[in-house]
Amino acid sequence: MIYGLLFGFVYALISAGFTLVFGVSKILNLSYGALYMTTAYLIYYFITFLRLPLAEAILLSILLTVVIGMTIFYFVLRFTKNANIFMVTMLLFALLLQYLYSYFFGGEVGYIIPGPFPSASFSLARVSVSYSLLFSAVISIAIVAFAWIWIEKSSFGRKVRATSEDAEVAELLGIDTRIVAMVVLVISILFISVAAVLVVPSQEVTPDMWINPFVIAFAVSIIGGLGKFKWVIPAAMIVSFSEVTSQYLIHYNVSEIVAFLIVIVFIILFPNGLGGRGNEE
Amino acid sequence: MKNKQILFLSRGYIISIIIVLVTVVVSTVIRSPFLTLSLTISDIFILLALAWDFSSGTTNYINFGISFFFGIGVFATGYFYYSFHLPVLLLLLISTLLGVLAGLLFTIPTVRVRGVFFTLLSLLLPLMGTSFILAFWTVLGMPTIGYFNIVQISKSPEVALIYISIIVLLLLTLVYLVNSTHFGLVLKGIGDDENALVAQGVDSFPYKVVIFSVSMGIAGLAGAIYAMTTTFAGVDSFGLEFLLYPMVIAILGGKGKLLGTIPAGYLIILMSQYLQQYVGDLTLMLFAALAIFLFLFLPKGISGWYK
Numbered sequence: 001m002i003y004g005l006l007f008g009f010v011y012a013l014i015s016a017g018f019t020l021v022f023g024v025s026k027i028l029n030l031s032y033g034a035l036y037m038t039t040a041y042l043i044y045y046f047i048t049f050l051r052l053p054l055a056e057a058i059l060l061s062i063l064l065t066v067v068i069g070m071t072i073f074y075f076v077l078r079f080t081k082n083a084n085i086f087m088v089t090m091l092l093f094a095l096l097l098q099y100l101y102s103y104f105f106g107g108e109v110g111y112i113i114p115g116p117f118p119s120a121s122f123s124l125a126r127v128s129v130s131y132s133l134l135f136s137a138v139i140s141i142a143i144v145a146f147a148w149i150w151i152e153k154s155s156f157g158r159k160v161r162a163t164s165e166d167a168e169v170a171e172l173l174g175i176d177t178r179i180v181a182m183v184v185l186v187i188s189i190l191f192i193s194v195a196a197v198l199v200v201p202s203q204e205v206t207p208d209m210w211i212n213p214f215v216i217a218f219a220v221s222i223i224g225g226l227g228k229f230k231w232v233i234p235a236a237m238i239v240s241f242s243e244v245t246s247q248y249l250i251h252y253n254v255s256e257i258v259a260f261l262i263v264i265v266f267i268i269l270f271p272n273g274l275g276g277r278g279n280e281e
Numbered sequence: 282m283k284n285k286q287i288l289f290l291s292r293g294y295i296i297s298i299i300i301v302l303v304t305v306v307v308s309t310v311i312r313s314p315f316l317t318l319s320l321t322i323s324d325i326f327i328l329l330a331l332a333w334d335f336s337s338g339t340t341n342y343i344n345f346g347i348s349f350f351f352g353i354g355v356f357a358t359g360y361f362y363y364s365f366h367l368p369v370l371l372l373l374l375i376s377t378l379l380g381v382l383a384g385l386l387f388t389i390p391t392v393r394v395r396g397v398f399f400t401l402l403s404l405l406l407p408l409m410g411t412s413f414i415l416a417f418w419t420v421l422g423m424p425t426i427g428y429f430n431i432v433q434i435s436k437s438p439e440v441a442l443i444y445i446s447i448i449v450l451l452l453l454t455l456v457y458l459v460n461s462t463h464f465g466l467v468l469k470g471i472g473d474d475e476n477a478l479v480a481q482g483v484d485s486f487p488y489k490v491v492i493f494s495v496s497m498g499i500a501g502l503a504g505a506i507y508a509m510t511t512t513f514a515g516v517d518s519f520g521l522e523f524l525l526y527p528m529v530i531a532i533l534g535g536k537g538k539l540l541g542t543i544p545a546g547y548l549i550i551l552m553s554q555y556l557q558q559y560v561g562d563l564t565l566m567l568f569a570a571l572a573i574f575l576f577l578f579l580p581k582g583i584s585g586w587y588k
Binding site: 080084085089092093095098099100102218260267 | 341343345390391394398400401402404405408409412413521525528562563565566569570572573576577578
């Protein structure tokens with residue numbers, strides 16, 4: 001139960017950016033998971049090859065991930081306005097990054113690199129795994145809560161909400177929706193990047209590691225309703241609790257299937273997610 | 282105008298048949314094992330691309346799930362050969378039927394949702410496919426590494442290629458015929474404007490279910506052939522390259538234009554097979570980049586230029 005709660009916070013951080021971007025731009029950023037992986041590989045690279053201190057490596061990696069993510073996003077957006085083509089291309093970029101990393105960092109596709117993160121990198125991680133989890137969960141929930149308050153209270157947050165409700169009207173009211181979209185994109189990449197910093201030390205860095213956070217982000221966003229930021233936390237809780245429970249009760253590998261089934265049920269019963277009803281007129 | 286369209290299509294059809302026949306002749310004359318293998322793999326990917334284009338190219342419901350059903354075909358072949366030692370034909374049939382069945386299971390609940398949501402749901406399949414199968418397999422107590430020494434279609438790879446080519450041609454004809462009937466027209470309607478189609482009193486749901494199940498069946502069949510060609514069925518067969526290549530082929534051949542698929546398929550797969558010799562794992566990366574390029578700058582493919 002505690003695991004479910006803690007993972008739920010981390011999942012909320014992973015998914016927040018995904019749903020935020022969809023809310024504002026009505027576009028799904030399918031390279032989202034790949035950016036998570038990018039941060040992980042960059043940290044690995046900085047630490048092992050350039051021998052940077054950890055804090056520096058983390059900061060640089062997050063910064064570079066934002067740059068890379070923005071570049072990909074605007075590069076694709078520059079050439080296509082078709083939502084389908086955009087999605088496919090973003091997914092292809094995710095694949096491209098996967099093959100790139102597997103080529104430069106290790107072996108064939110699907111080959112698992114043993115955990116390159118020095119355990120000393122996180123002082124709490126060395127004591128106990130659950131401490132590091134606790135630590136990540138606290139940071140995650142702090143970030144998500146801060147973002148939530150920021151969106152609800154600040155004037156820029158109001159612009160974000162206006163844009164995600166109706167971009168055209170927001171434009172008419174004098175809001176520069178492009179800037180809003182860009183800021184939100186930066187924030188979303190920051191989220192996934194920080195999530196990578198928090199989660200990856202307890203995992204391994206492999207070329208297909210982007211799939212798991214992506215699936216989580218996707219499931220949470222669907223359950224909470226795409227683009228509805230305040231439902232991210234409850235949705236993340238549903239996903240993490242069901243995963244933990246099914247892992248405990250049935251089998252370790254079952255958890256993803258359970259997540260998938262929940263998503264299908266939700267898509268059929270509540271196509272707008274948990275937050276759907278409030279917004280229907 | 283309409284006649285011209287049909288003429289163009291039938292010319293493409295004839296060209297496709299000729300290309301397939303030429304590959305068979307070349308492989309029997311040259312008898313290079315590598316070339317024959319490459320051609321066989323090209324045929325398998327062409328089947329996948331046909332399946333993808335048949336459903337997604339015409340209806341515009343982008344389906345990322347194809348590699349998952351391919352993997353099901355591969356695994357089913359391995360399992361049924363090992364457990365029951367079934368003959369080749371029966372194995373092919375079972376894999377196809379399982380593909381159709383899994384396609385039905387997936388399509389009936391999901392195809393009601395449109396556009397982005399369907400795409401995302403189908404994307405979840407290949408992403409989680411490996412753990413799907415691993416979970417089922419470990420719960421059922423099966424070997425998870427894979428099955429070795431699966432029966433081959435024929436002892437001689439050249440003869441196997443002939444059989445596979447026949448399958449490709451049969452399916453090509455099937456797809457070609459379907460597209461020129463009322464059914465194909467409805468599919469194009471779904472792709473162009475589904476709301477208009479529904480407003481005209483056509484219930485698009487059964488059409489979508491049928492088309493997706495059939496194309497998943499084709500993917501299963503391709504999986505079975507792949508398993509028999511490599512004589513190995515493992516978790517690898519759920520890899521995303523079985524999604525990447527068919528999509529590149531279908532887009533290069535022209536979305537919704539099934540007859541560009543054959544030349545595009547041989548071009549892409551032969552190229553990648555030979556590239557693999559020189560640059561190794563860089564190939565996949567190059568092709569992902571190529572796919573991005575194609576999607577952004579050339580979404581109409583070869584037949585887009587041709588017109």
